[in-house]
Every structure is written in structure tokens, then in C-alpha cells.
Amino acid sequence: MKALMFGWEFPPHILGGLGTASYGLTRGMSMQPDMDITFVIPKPWGDEDQSFLRIIGANTVPVVWRDVDWDFVNNRIGSFLHPDTYYHFRNGIKYNFNRIGTNDLGCIQFSGRYPDNLLEEIGNYEAVASVLAHSLDFDIIHSHDWLTYPAGIFAKRISGKPMVIHVHATDYDRSRGNVNPDVYRIEKEGMDAADHIITVSNLTRQTVIEKYHQDPAKVTTVHNAVEPLDFVDELHKSERKDKVITFLGRITMQKGPEYFVEVAARVLASTDGVRFVMAGSGDMMDKMVRLAAKKGIADKFHFTGFLKGRNVYEMLAESDVYMMPSVSEPFGISPLEAMQCGTPSIISKQSGCAEILDHAIKTDYWDIDAMADYIHAIVKYPAMYKSLRENGLAEIDKIRWEYAGQKVRAIYDKVLGR
Amino acid sequence: MKTINLCFRVHQRYNLKRYRFFEIGNDHYYYDDYANESAMAAAVEQSYLEANRMLLDMIKSSNGRFRVSFSISGLALEQFQQYAPEVIESFQELAKTGSVEFLATPYGHSLAALYNDDEFELQVKMQADKIQELFGKRPTVFANSGLLFSDEIADKVYRMGYKTIMIEDAKHVMGWKSAHYVYSSIANPKAKLLVRDSKLSDDINYRFSQWGWCEYPLTAEKFINWVNASPAEEEVFNIFLGYEAIGQLNSRESGIFEFFKALPYHAIEKGITFSTPSKTVETFKPVDSLSALYPMSWTDEEKDISAWCGNDLQNEALTKLYNLAERVHLCSDPLLKLDWQRLQDTAHFFFMTTKHYSNGVVLAQNIPYESPYEAFMNYMNVLSDFIERVNAQYPTSIENEELNALLKTIYNQGQEIEELKSKLKKTKK
Numbered sequence: 088m089k090a091l092m093f094g095w096e097f098p099p100h101i102l103g104g105l106g107t108a109s110y111g112l113t114r115g116m117s118m119q120p121d122m123d124i125t126f127v128i129p130k131p132w133g134d135e136d137q138s139f140l141r142i143i144g145a146n147t148v149p150v151v152w153r154d155v156d157w158d159f160v161n162n163r164i165g166s167f168l169h170p171d172t173y174y175h176f177r178n179g180i181k182y183n184f185n186r187i188g189t190n191d192l193g194c195i196q197f198s199g200r201y202p203d204n205l206l207e208e209i210g211n212y213e214a215v216a217s218v219l220a221h222s223l224d225f226d227i228i229h230s231h232d233w234l235t236y237p238a239g240i241f242a243k244r245i246s247g248k249p250m251v252i253h254v255h256a257t258d259y260d261r262s263r264g265n266v267n268p269d270v271y272r273i274e275k276e277g278m279d280a281a282d283h284i285i286t287v288s289n290l291t292r293q294t295v296i297e298k299y300h301q302d303p304a305k306v307t308t309v310h311n312a313v314e315p316l317d318f319v320d321e322l323h324k325s326e327r328k329d330k331v332i333t334f335l336g337r338i339t340m341q342k343g344p345e346y347f348v349e350v351a352a353r354v355l356a357s358t359d360g361v362r363f364v365m366a367g368s369g370d371m372m373d374k375m376v377r378l379a380a381k382k383g384i385a386d387k388f389h390f391t392g393f394l395k396g397r398n399v400y401e402m403l404a405e406s407d408v409y410m411m412p413s414v415s416e417p418f419g420i421s422p423l424e425a426m427q428c429g430t431p432s433i434i435s436k437q438s439g440c441a442e443i444l445d446h447a448i449k450t451d452y453w454d455i456d457a458m459a460d461y462i463h464a465i466v467k468y469p470a471m472y473k474s475l476r477e478n479g480l481a482e483i484d485k486i487r488w489e490y491a492g493q494k495v496r497a498i499y500d501k502v503l504g505r
Numbered sequence: 506m507k508t509i510n511l512c513f514r515v516h517q518r519y520n521l522k523r524y525r526f527f528e529i530g531n532d533h534y535y536y537d538d539y540a541n542e543s544a545m546a547a548a549v550e551q552s553y554l555e556a557n558r559m560l561l562d563m564i565k566s567s568n569g570r571f572r573v574s575f576s577i578s579g580l581a582l583e584q585f586q587q588y589a590p591e592v593i594e595s596f597q598e599l600a601k602t603g604s605v606e607f608l609a610t611p612y613g614h615s616l617a618a619l620y621n622d623d624e625f626e627l628q629v630k631m632q633a634d635k636i637q638e639l640f641g642k643r644p645t646v647f648a649n650s651g652l653l654f655s656d657e658i659a660d661k662v663y664r665m666g667y668k669t670i671m672i673e674d675a676k677h678v679m680g681w682k683s684a685h686y687v688y689s690s691i692a693n694p695k696a697k698l699l700v701r702d703s704k705l706s707d708d709i710n711y712r713f714s715q716w717g718w719c720e721y722p723l724t725a726e727k728f729i730n731w732v733n734a735s736p737a738e739e740e741v742f743n744i745f746l747g748y749e750a751i752g753q754l755n756s757r758e759s760g761i762f763e764f765f766k767a768l769p770y771h772a773i774e775k776g777i778t779f780s781t782p783s784k785t786v787e788t789f790k791p792v793d794s795l796s797a798l799y800p801m802s803w804t805d806e807e808k809d810i811s812a813w814c815g816n817d818l819q820n821e822a823l824t825k826l827y828n829l830a831e832r833v834h835l836c837s838d839p840l841l842k843l844d845w846q847r848l849q850d851t852a853h854f855f856f857m858t859t860k861h862y863s864n865g866v867v868l869a870q871n872i873p874y875e876s877p878y879e880a881f882m883n884y885m886n887v888l889s890d891f892i893e894r895v896n897a898q899y900p901t902s903i904e905n906e907e908l909n910a911l912l913k914t915i916y917n918q919g920q921e922i923e924e925l926k927s928k929l930k931k932t933k934k
Contacts, residue, residue, distance in 0.1 A: 353527070356527070357526070357527050358526075445862060445876075448876070448878055449875070449876070456525055459525075459526070459527075460525045460526050460882060460886070461878075461882060463526040463886075464526070464878075464881070464882035464885060464886070467526075467885075467889075468821065468881070468882070468885045469821065470817040470818050470820065470821030470822070470881070471818065471878065471881060471882065471885075473817050474816060474817045474818050474859075474878070474881075475878065477817075478859065
């Protein structure tokens, strides 16, 4: 089974959850012996882990024919792509993309991020897809999130191979309902053209069916999972007088940070020995600093700024409670990461991961009293902390990418009629 | 001659209201009156009243040959008095027929037998007192909450004056032995054991309305034929059910009332009699002894205590609760004592079990909480307030023993003062 995947991010250089999920899923799928994955991203950095799949950078695929010699190619992009492959791709150029600005190799420069001219990059990515569709051999196309849907559609039209799209989020989640019409159009076209749609939670599945008018039979949920942490033994929780309650993530409207501040105020009003930490950054950060000050809890409410890599896990491991009051979360992988570190999690019922977690506390994101009560219980009743910690660790051990990969494989087989 | 003991357990828990931690120390009322009243109203209307009427008719029309027994918890009686005194009256009518036996059981439907001997004894006594006060006869047979039983409990109960105990036919205790005999306890050979026939009991309780069951529909004739078909030397059939089995668990439309009404006719036809536990042990002698080293009960597949004290949450709550026992015994505040009983109900701990909890759904029915964690949190919040109240009664810096001595001194001095006062009065005259 050869899968051609279009993605946007791949670790270690990631900006959001999409990259982590792409990595985990492909790694889980690679455990199937006959699985052969080619993963396209706009701009690789060269330090990606390619041990279980092949990564192609869209910025090394020629879309305009240039007469260049072997040594020149090897000099320029040899560390990413073998020059012979470059020539092989060059033979796959069937259309005229001269309108697109390209470099001396006929390749397009991608930012690989989320720039202002994002729609233009998405269009350019489509051009790359056409070249790959003409020159690569594959059985199925798999597109991750809306940025890559147009590329997938084009590859499908050229090759006639079926396309599966993976919905990691929809614009309804990102915008709390005020969708951007351009984004919606791209999402809807992708879903309409797809042979099958994979969603990361039933919550997202419902959005896809109701808001994008898809046939329920065509939409299947495959929940995300987590990679086992290889350095989990090195994480530790220091002895300290005060218990630490942590919010960790982008401080944006979608994540519901204001509810966290409200909860903090409610708990601090009658409980000693508790501190609250808001880790991360985002457009609502300044507002949260002001809100905490206004509530008069700034002495027990701390901000860390943006954390990444191992610092994230260290912060989680040092916490007594992890809280994610997201207003709308297609999946939300961080509570799973907190549970891996042995930290009890309180999550909103409006998060996709709530569907698969038994031993995390679930409340409505607006139910400040309930969240405050649970924090008090975890902090003050040792059995509560211990049970959530131990049951959580046992539970998280069973949520593996390998199993998610098997579900995706079953969908491939179904689409291909095998 | 085969005989059937029909026993019904009657119990209603006090549901706790949602009690947030910021109410600790401010609000000392813990119960969800609406839930309690409506649960009681539903049970009374669908089950208790009509079932009582039916049993009364059956006793009268059979000239007292039909017999039945009840194990009613003190908390249920309390709630009857509060919400449905007519139920008490109808039980009194049943008591008057002389064909009804009332069994002893812990007042608070508690696990006190496992955690605190003094409390256990106190509760059994409280319940027996209340039964005697209401129905005029003191129980002589004991059936623990959830038929909780072990060798240790057998001995304790016997010393408390109950020579017969109802137990569950847990496979790990019975082995190849049949439930249809009278047994004695290995811990105290004088304590006689009546074993519940869980198969026949659950046929009525859980399977009666299940049309997917291969024996559906269960008729009285079929049921009596099963009893009759057992080997001739197996003579004692203890059918022990929650009273809600009639009318609530099995609705009126299922034909459960008709099933019971028809039982005596078919039984008498086959020469099978009805009896009560105390009469049964008069007629039948123990054939062997049983040993239960570890506590057993009638809950779940495992027939053990893991549904109540099987995880950390439950153990913490129970330990914190029973740590208070000695202090509470020293207190005299009647409201405090009332809450103390209500907080011991096994239901509170059953709600915290993680056994029935998977895929975010609580599988066991009738659990008013979304998760074991919610149940634990709510209970612990209530208990925290209760602990504060208990501690406020007497300074916590004084040890229980010392306190006991001080209280005794105060009491004695009070008595002395009274005596002296009356002497003074006399001499003044």
C-alpha cells in the first residue's frame, strides 16, 4: 500500500498540533509492514526523522522546466533530494506554471508557515501536486487539513486515485462560528471531492456533516493518540508548599483562557496553598494579565510566556492539575500529554479528546463552579489526585497511534475496495 | 417438604445535593429534598403500597399459610415517616397478621460491620428498637446491608443476640454446596446461616421483564416447578429481593403482581410451603458449616465488597468517615447523629466505583453522578463540612479517651448537683 500524503507541518519544526498529529499518525501507520508513506510538506528543514517514511519538500520539486546540470542541482538541494529524483520530477511537468514565480531550479519558494499570502501558497502547492501526481507511483492520496485539500484534489484528478482527507480542525472551531468564506470554500470543495473523510473526533464529524453537508456514511472518526514519552522517567515533580494549577496552550479565544482566570479567582477566594500558571502566548495574553490584576489574584497567578519542546513536559510534570477549558477543540492533544506525565486533567466537554478519556475530569467550559470544585477536590483530597494520576497513566498507555493507524488503514482498504 | 422464604429488602437512600467546596462551613444541610421526595413518591406509588396490599390479600386469602419477611433499613423508615406515613401503616397491618417477620439490619444501610464494631452494634440496635416501636416485635434474624458477611461478622452478630443470619450464595464460599440447606458458621457453630438462592432471586429481580431471556415469560407455575424439580433433600429456598422488584424494576405491565399472586396456589398444589427465616431454622437443622474468611456480599459478579471499597477514592472516603465514629459517639447533638447515619449509606460509596465506568458512560443504573470522581468530590465536600461540625463539638486537642473521662465527670457532677439540689429542697421544707 503506497500512500501519498500532503501535509503542512512535520516535527521538529511545528507551529501547532497538526505537525504532531501528522508525525504520530504516519509513525503509527508505518508499523504495518506493507505501508509505504510519502509525505509532502512545503518546506522541510532537513532534520526531520525520515526513518519510517519519505519526506519530499515541495520547495525542491520543479514546476517549471529549467536546463540545469547534475552538479548544480546536487549543490543546491542535494541534501534534501537526490538530483536523479529532481530530473525524474522534471519529466512530470505537464503544465505551464510560468505565471508562478520560481527560482533558478524551477522550484517555488514556500514559507511553510501561515503567512499573509496563505491562499497563494496553497495554490502553488497545487502546482507541485500536479508534478508529483505525474511522476510518482501511489495507491491513495491522503490530505491533512484544508491547506492541502486543493493539492489532493488536483492529484486525484490527474492520477484517478482515490483521495482521503483528514480533518484536524474546521474553520468553525478556529473562529467560534464566524467562518472565513474563502477557507470555507476550500474546505467544502475538499470534502466534496474526497472519497472518504477522516475526522479527529465525533464533535468534528458532526460539524463536517452538519455545516459542510457531507454524507454521514462518508465520514469516519479516528481519534488522535500520543507517542510514548521516552524521557518520562527524567521528568519529576519537585516538593513545594503550594499546589500548581496549569493552563498551557495558545492564549486565544478558542482555548477559553478567561474561564481559567475566573476559576482561579473562585478557588483562591477560599483555598490556601494554590498557585495558578498560565503558560503560552497569544493575542489574549495582555487581556488576561489585566483580568488577573483586576481580580486581585496577581500574586498567585503567574505567566510563563511561550514554552516549547521539553519545557512543555517539564511544566506539565511539575503541575498538580492541568486545565484545558477550551470553548471548542476538535481534539486537543495536550491533556493526553499531561496524563502521560501523571498530571490529572480537567477538560471541557467541548473538546474532542473528552470522547476517549475516562479518567480525566470533564465539565462544561463555562461551568466555573464545577471546575473550581474539582480543583479544590484534587488539591485537598489525596485519593482524588492519586486515582486520577494512576488511572490516567494506565488509560493513556492504551491510546496509541498504532491503533489509530490501523483504523486509517481499514478506511484505505474500504475506499480501494480491497 | 420444601419451603420458600420470601424476603424483601426495603431501603431508600438520602441523596446528597450538589455541594460545592465554598459551601463547606456555611451550609450544613446536605440533602437533595426534591430527589429524595420524588424517589420516595415513585417507589411508594409504583411498588410499596400496592405490593403491601397484595401481600396482605395473599396472607388473608391463604389463611396465613403464605408468609413473607422484610428487612427495612432505619433510613427507609425515617423517610417513610417524613414523606409517606401511609406506608408505615400498611406495614403495621401486615405485621398484625402474624405471618410477617421483620429482620434486623444496620440502621444506616452501612458498611459499619467492616469498619467499626461499636457503630455496627449501635446501628443494629437502633434499627431493632425502631422496628419494635413501630411493629411491636423485636427482630431475631439478621440480614446485613447488601448481605455483607464474613466469619468475623458472623461471630459479632451472634454475640449481639442474633442466632440466624441471611447470606449470599457466593460461589467462592459455597463451592459445590447447595444453597437449599441451613448451614452454620465455622466461626461460631451456633450461628445458623440461611443462603439466598441468587439464581431464582435474580430470575425474578432482573430477568422477569427481559423478553430476550430464554425462559421468558416466567410464570408462577414454571417457577414453582423449578423449585419442585430440585432433589427431594434440598428443602430451603431463600428468595431475597429488593422490594422495588415488584412494580419498579419490573413494571406493573410486566405482570409481576400477577406472578406473585399466583405463587401460593401453585406452591400449595405441589405441597411447597412458605416460611419465614426464624421458623425455618426451627424446622431445619444445619447440615454443614460455611467459612468466609474475606467479606462477601450480594453485589456484582464478584459477590465481594469491591463495589464499595475497591478503589482509592472509596477507601479514603470510608477511612475519613469512620475515623470520626468515636467522636460522634461522644457527641449528643441529635442533628449531627442524624447526618452521621445518612452519610454512611453504602450507596455513596457505590457511586465512586470505577468498575462500572468506561468509555465515559456509567454502566450501572441509577447513579446520579457523571463519574466516580464527581461522586467522590461531592461526598468529600459534604464530609469535610461534617468533620468541621464534629470537631466543633469538643476541642480537637483533647484525645478521645480523655474527652470520654471528662464527659463522664461532667455528667456525674451534674447528677450530683441535681441530687444535692433536691436534698436542699427537702431540708428547706
